[in-house]
Amino acid sequence: MTKKLRIYRAFLSAGMQEVSTYRVNWIFYMAGNVMACFVSYFIWKAVFLSGNNNSLNGFTMSQMIVYIFLMFLTSTMTSSGGTYDIGEEIRDGTIAMRMIKPISYNATFLFQELGNKIMTICLLIIPMVIGVEAVRYNFTGEVQFEITNFLIYVVSCVFAYLINFFFNISFGFIAFVIKYLWGANMMKNCIVGFLSGTVIPLSFLPSGLEKICLLLPFASLNYTPVMIYLGIYKGSTLLYYLGLQLFWVLVLWGLSKLIWKISTKHLTVQGG
Amino acid sequence: MIKVENLRKEFKKTVKEPGLAGSFKSLFHPKSERVVAVNDISFHVPKGEILGFIGPNGAGKSTVIKMLTGILTPTSGTCTINGKNPTENRKSYVKEIGVVFGQRTQLWWDLPLRETYGVLKEMYEVPDDSYKERMSFLNEVLELEAFITSPVRTLSLGQRMRADIAASLLHSPKVLFLDEPTIGLDVVVKDNIRKAIAQINEREQTTVILTTHDLADIELLADRIVMIDKGSNVFDGTISELKSRYGRIRELHLETNTKNAEKALGYREHFHFSDDDLKVEQEGSSVKVRFNSDTVSVSDMLAYTLKMVNVKDISVKDADIEEIIRRLYRQGV
Ligand SMILES: Nc1ncnc2c1ncn2[C@@H]1O[C@H](COP(=O)(O)OP(=O)(O)OP(=O)(O)O)[C@@H](O)[C@H]1O
Numbered sequence: 001m002t003k004k005l006r007i008y009r010a011f012l013s014a015g016m017q018e019v020s021t022y023r024v025n026w027i028f029y030m031a032g033n034v035m036a037c038f039v040s041y042f043i044w045k046a047v048f049l050s051g052n053n054n055s056l057n058g059f060t061m062s063q064m065i066v067y068i069f070l071m072f073l074t075s076t077m078t079s080s081g082g083t084y085d086i087g088e089e090i091r092d093g094t095i096a097m098r099m100i101k102p103i104s105y106n107a108t109f110l111f112q113e114l115g116n117k118i119m120t121i122c123l124l125i126i127p128m129v130i131g132v133e134a135v136r137y138n139f140t141g142e143v144q145f146e147i148t149n150f151l152i153y154v155v156s157c158v159f160a161y162l163i164n165f166f167f168n169i170s171f172g173f174i175a176f177v178i179k180y181l182w183g184a185n186m187m188k189n190c191i192v193g194f195l196s197g198t199v200i201p202l203s204f205l206p207s208g209l210e211k212i213c214l215l216l217p218f219a220s221l222n223y224t225p226v227m228i229y230l231g232i233y234k235g236s237t238l239l240y241y242l243g244l245q246l247f248w249v250l251v252l253w254g255l256s257k258l259i260w261k262i263s264t265k266h267l268t269v270q271g272g
Numbered sequence: 273m274i275k276v277e278n279l280r281k282e283f284k285k286t287v288k289e290p291g292l293a294g295s296f297k298s299l300f301h302p303k304s305e306r307v308v309a310v311n312d313i314s315f316h317v318p319k320g321e322i323l324g325f326i327g328p329n330g331a332g333k334s335t336v337i338k339m340l341t342g343i344l345t346p347t348s349g350t351c352t353i354n355g356k357n358p359t360e361n362r363k364s365y366v367k368e369i370g371v372v373f374g375q376r377t378q379l380w381w382d383l384p385l386r387e388t389y390g391v392l393k394e395m396y397e398v399p400d401d402s403y404k405e406r407m408s409f410l411n412e413v414l415e416l417e418a419f420i421t422s423p424v425r426t427l428s429l430g431q432r433m434r435a436d437i438a439a440s441l442l443h444s445p446k447v448l449f450l451d452e453p454t455i456g457l458d459v460v461v462k463d464n465i466r467k468a469i470a471q472i473n474e475r476e477q478t479t480v481i482l483t484t485h486d487l488a489d490i491e492l493l494a495d496r497i498v499m500i501d502k503g504s505n506v507f508d509g510t511i512s513e514l515k516s517r518y519g520r521i522r523e524l525h526l527e528t529n530t531k532n533a534e535k536a537l538g539y540r541e542h543f544h545f546s547d548d549d550l551k552v553e554q555e556g557s558s559v560k561v562r563f564n565s566d567t568v569s570v571s572d573m574l575a576y577t578l579k580m581v582n583v584k585d586i587s588v589k590d591a592d593i594e595e596i597i598r599r600l601y602r603q604g605v
């Protein structure tokens with residue numbers, strides 16, 4: 001076990017070095033995300049200002065703004081580029097180089113991305129949390145930060161990331177086998193963005209649809225951690241949603257293993 | 273050690289008709305076509321042998337190597353290495369082999385070389401003392417010291433290739449697959465790499481399969497040759513067998529002031545050479561004649577030449593393996 005960890009630690013540190021080697025790239029990527037976040041902030045502000053009520057589906061404007069910024073923080077922490085990376089590796093044939101090594105393909109990917117994530121989180125989480133709390137304080141006049149909620153939120157984000165990772169790996173292989181990777185990826189991002197509550201809170205949906213969405217793995221990606229941070233999921237509800245997340249982690253992990261087994265048989269490694 | 277039987281690989285390829293209209297057409301009705309990259313290939317390699325695996329561009333060499341290393345699954349046929357099937361139980365299989373693809377690296381682009389070897393050590397569970405001993409040996413033959421602290425992406429082609437070969441040998445593999453390991457290297461580096469391969473093979477009885485377009489690699493290293501073309505076996509045997517099987521091509525060089533020597537000499541009419549057995553080239557006063565010495569003996573050829581034209585200088589050369597292979601590739605056998 002420790003031996004295994006030592007192998008994968010190298011991938012972890014390679015992932016961390018990637019961020020510092022390609023830091024300009026990283027900065028632009030983050031800046032793009034921040035801008036997208038502000039765009040949605042202004043849109044929602046306009047929506048609230050044009051309406052007569054100061055609450056929309058039970059959300060006040062201040063809650064909505066906190067929601068947007070938290071969504072941004074969460075999706076930064078739980079995003080995974082597996083689909084795209086796998087597509088690239090298959091396209092240029094570097095996947096072969098992972099296949100000739102006595103290690104798990106998925107695990108090397110996971111640790112490399114985790115290395116990347118750790119750097120990102122170290123750089124972003126403190127300013128982001130302070131920012132979110134400042135907005136909340138500004139609207140309510142009191143500090144609402146709860147350390148237990150925050151710690152459970154972090155755990156929930158780890159589950160969310162794993163779900164996202166295994167889902168993206170599986171999707172990447174399927175999409176590549178059917179050969180429409182790029183378009184399929186766009187479509188996937190759109191659908192997942194909607195179903196995970198990044199675009200609008202799931203509680204805005206008709207209640208039947210909301211119930212279904214909450215069961216799907218996508219709600220576990222962003223919506224669940226945000227609800228935990230905000231202290232909306234409590235007690236047995238909290239345990240239920242954490243259990244659901246764990247369930248999806250296991251299911252998608254199994255699925256990704258299965259798909260890897262099947263798709264390597266059909267893989268065409270190009271070049272050379 | 274290595275058994276390859278009736279190996280076959282087909283690829284599905286989507287064909288696009290030319291032009292914009294073709295693009296639209298293939299968007300809605302993609303047509304696919306089967307490409308047979310490897311048709312039917314069989315060979316055996318005993319333990320400790322270095323096999324030269326050659327063939328013209330597009331013959332299917334890399335595809336075979338990919339199947340032997342478990343990267344591609346064969347359409348039909350089998351390959352067994354050490355009694356193992358590469359596509360079953362991949363992780364335990366790849367522990368016993370070393371692989372180098374000359375055109376791409378297996379090293380991590382962003383890691384310094386030394387760290388890369390550290391990772392490989394853990395991955396292949398190489399004990400500390402044999403790792404040390406191994407590294408100093410590889411350092412000696414491949415001269416890695418100068419760039420061992422640099423990240424892989426900053427290495428030159430030759431440095432990277434040396435680093436890659438060292439990486440493939442770190443865990444003392446039983447079988448080594450080398451797909452064009454000397455591509456794009458200078459003569460000194462080529463020499464060092466050949467030396468490393470020969471030494472490892474001798475010390476550890478490593479079985480080696482080597483594809484290359486540099487026939488010097490073959491002549492210096494290979495115990496045996498397997499030649500393929502269009503996905504099928506063409507020849508399987510030693511270099512001397514190749515030479516005797518495909519005729520003894522000799523090269524006659526002469527200096528003469530005769531303007532059209534070929535016509536004046538009239539070899540073809542006199543000796544009844546077939547098209548493949550004779551080739552005459554003239555450049556100014558120097559004439560090159562390649563002929564099959566099984567059809568006409570060297571002494572007959574010399575005597576006849578001296579009789580027909582006025583010769584200032586003449587010499588006969590044994591054709592090298594390169595010439596034989598050139599002939600084989602050109603004919604497509
Ligand atoms: N992914 C693929 N899809 C379709 N055809 C392919 C694919 N890969 C290889 N081929 C075809 O299979 C044939 C054999 O290719 P391969 O790469 O094995 O040749 P090679 O003997 O290694 O040639 P070279 O000496 O040029 O490296 C070629 O005709 C090639 O066009």
Ligand SMILES: [Mg+2]
Nearest residue numbers: 272333334335
């Ligand atoms: Mg090749």
